[in-house]
Amino acid sequence: MSIIVEKVKVVELTLEDGSKILCRGGEESVRKSWDLWPVVSARWTGEEETMQWYSDINETPDGFWHM
Numbered sequence: 001m002s003i004i005v006e007k008v009k010v011v012e013l014t015l016e017d018g019s020k021i022l023c024r025g026g027e028e029s030v031r032k033s034w035d036l037w038p039v040v041s042a043r044w045t046g047e048e049e050t051m052q053w054y055s056d057i058n059e060t061p062d063g064f065w066h067m
Contacts, residue, residue, distance in 0.1 A: 002055050010047040013039045024049055 008026045015021065016038040022045070023033050030042055 003052060004055050005050060005052050007048050007050050010045045010049055012043045012045050013037065014041045014043075016040055025051065 006026065008024055008029075011023045011030050013021050013023050013030070013033055021033075021037070023030050023042070033039060034042075
């Protein structure tokens with residue numbers, strides 16, 4: 001098991017009804033939110049956060065992924 005650490009930008013998403021939500025998790029997270037919610041704009045807040053999570057999958061030198 002390994003710990004993955006990634007620094008990500010905090011993005012403010014504005015929805016069609018004018019409400020706003022914060023999105024953390026990087027560009028992929030913003031893209032997914034755009035598909036899930038009626039997002040009309042995205043703006044970086046100037047903030048960054050550090051995200052951490054555990055992974056049970058490890059890549060070995062042979063290029064294969066092992067659980």
